[in-house]
Amino acid sequence: MVGAASVLSVLLLVGLVAADVLTDHALSGLPAADALHVKVVGRQWWWEVHYGQNGNDAPTFTTANELHVPVGRVVIVELEAADVIHTFWVPNLHGKKDMIPGRPATIVFRADRPGAFRGQCAEFCGAEHALMAFPVVAESRADFQQWALRQSASAVPAGDEITRRGQALFQENDCAKCHTVRGTDATGTIGPDLTHLGSRQSLAAGTVANDHANLAKWIAAPGSIKPGTTMPATAFNDEELRSVVAYLESLR
């Protein structure tokens, strides 16, 4: 009896191994010819995103904390890490892949239906590993092209008085040392690119919705939304805060 049961389990396991290897093979067989290339760099605790490298048809630009992909087209994501190990994971699109400093990797997937998917970091990466997510928007090719064109443009110049005041404050305080707003003097690269912040769905790596109240709260005291974040708090008075928020909201 014991012998028969053992033989049966062995056969079952051999079957499982074979099934597993075949599944893996099928999953890794996506065509790469017409693929869209994106590079994502994991950083404590946000995502830096580069489009249009490797001679791609998409325009070249840098953004953060949000990924857009055309439906039905294979996407090759190059993964890097700037500090510690992170893991790129969009459960509804593909399995996990580690972003390991010094060991670039790629992940290949295809979104077969339009929609918004949640991605998140899956390797423990320090204080705010829990609040390191990002939305992925899968949209039609036309919508994607439009989005990419808008993202590649420089920031809209500050128009009215309050946004001009906001831009000045942004430049005078340390904001510009850490953040880039293309088309202005802000060229920092320590934090996310804010050129089109107003077009993003969420703030601080998918932590809160990108609305007026959250933006003000974030700038005044980032730690109240994401304790442990590396962005420092700034001592603006009400008027200054309103101006900076208005400026950032105008960056659509």
Add this chain to the structure above:
Amino acid sequence: MMPDGVHRHGDHLLDGGLDQAVVNALARTWSDPPSWTGALSAINHKTVSRRFMVTTFVFFLLAGLFALAIRLQLARPDNHLFDPDLYNQLFTMHGTAMMFLFAVPVMQAVALYLVPLMIGTRSVAFPRMNAYAYWVFLFGGLLLFGAFAVGSGPNTGWFSYVPLSGPDYSPGKGVDIWAQMITFTELSSLLVAIVLITTILKMRAPGMTLSRMPLFVWATLVTQFMVLFAMPAVMFGSTALILDRLVGTHFYNPANGGDVLLWQHVFWFFGHPEVYLIFIPPLGFISSIIATFTGRPIFGYPAMVMALIVTAFLAFGLWVHHMFATNIPELGKSFFTAASLMIAIPSGIQIFCWLATLCTGRIVLRTPMYFVLAFFFILVLGGLTGVMLGSVSLDLQVHDTYFVVAHLHYVLLGGAVFPLFGAFFFWFPKFTGRMLNERLGLWQFWLFFVGFNVAFFPMHWLGLHGMPRRVWTYPAGMGWETMNFVATIGAFTIGLSVLLFLINVVLAYRHLPGAPSDPWNADGLEWTIPSPPPPHNFDRLPVVRSRSPAWEENTSATAIGGLAADAREVLITSAVEAKPDLRVLFPTSSIWPFISAVATTVLFIGSIYTPWAVVWGSIPVSIAVAVWFWPDKNDTQTALSLERHP
């Protein structure tokens, strides 16, 4: 057979008879000295083991409290009970303490008590080194908890991946203390492994050939060999980490030719076998308990032993399944998938053998048996999810989610903690001379079993629905609220059950000892001597003729004699056949192992602050160890006077 009476050789009283004077002399000889310096000098294996068990159990309770704190924080979404840094310390302390300070050492601790009793000898080998190992372990554990108490606990998780745990991203002393705690505990478990292997191979009672050895002793032997091969890997890893952090080497720094993945390979080369260090000794508990409560020897003894050995080998070939999400070549992954699934085969064979034993025996349902039956249920579930995780495509989805948290607790609690509580119930009378209350035991069991499944089953679901592990909070609206709340209730039910166990122990201590030598009608040699055993374990050394010596007719009459009763003389036998070989004089109690452990601790802790501590710290260590090994005139005299010509 020896006639009852007093034998002498020169000045020495010899054992072998049943004369009270001889028995008293044996007890005096093997006792630990009185008073508090005596307590620090104790080297009797039962004293050291009892301390070891209590210490590991206290660490288990503390780590359990951390788990409850974790569950409190996660009971609700967006909960701000703890800030991220404290939460990260909590789960790091929980995982680290459970793995390094409880699960592995508690198995060694139990073995240190039971192995000499099961193989019929009066001591473990190298008893002073054994005491030293205990003190080193204690100090390592205190270091870790002390660091947490003063607010600098480690916070990088129980496998502390670099570069997060490296000098750039974890300033402060937390990680240094974590790495040094590893050095302490690994040193301790390596020494205990040497003690146990030597004891098992060279000190078995005459007649206990390898093929008559109790399955628990086999499980211990196999495990300790695994310790010898697994621990050096992590000791190298943690030492290289400390060097990177303290003296600026670049083992793990890719910018200077180091490699981040090196840490993962080294850690998991140890970390995966570690799961089996935790899981194999309980297989021995289970065999003892099942044999006793079915009234028959375990079915398929040779198959059981082979399965243990095969598991030990395969356990070293699986580590990469923890790294499927890194960019390892596909072929490599397939190999490790196959190996991961193959290890289910020996486990399956053992389970079939136990089931056959259960089917053909007359089952008596006592508390230890409940824990063993629960083991089957839980471990099979944990094993199934393990087979799922071994498959690359599935693993890439559930890796680093709560699915893995569920899996690892099904395996660790089901495979180790349930049988361990069964073992505590089973051997408690032997350890203490007192019985635990069966009614309370059953309450504890059912609360544990139900609480366990309520706590951990929902975590499978959470993982499949995308909840990552090691998150200090999660947003509302992800659909994870209910299951997290249920899991928290389950965790507190487990807490209640462990509390019942403590109450049970306290109640037992309010009675006078009075447990019979064999309350369960069990089969091992340990049940042929009083509960608790006298300092020298056996008045007369047994001679073994079968695998179930306590069930043999006449065994108790079969004994040999001729060892000194007034000196710590021990019989050494041959490794395979257990033929009497030598009489060896064992060392007496000494405080120097304790002092050496203190000196070692100063060196290890000092080296966290300055590399020079390795230089000046080695001076007191050398002095203490030199005094420890300095030949004692009286001992030499005794040894000489015991020499006999054949």
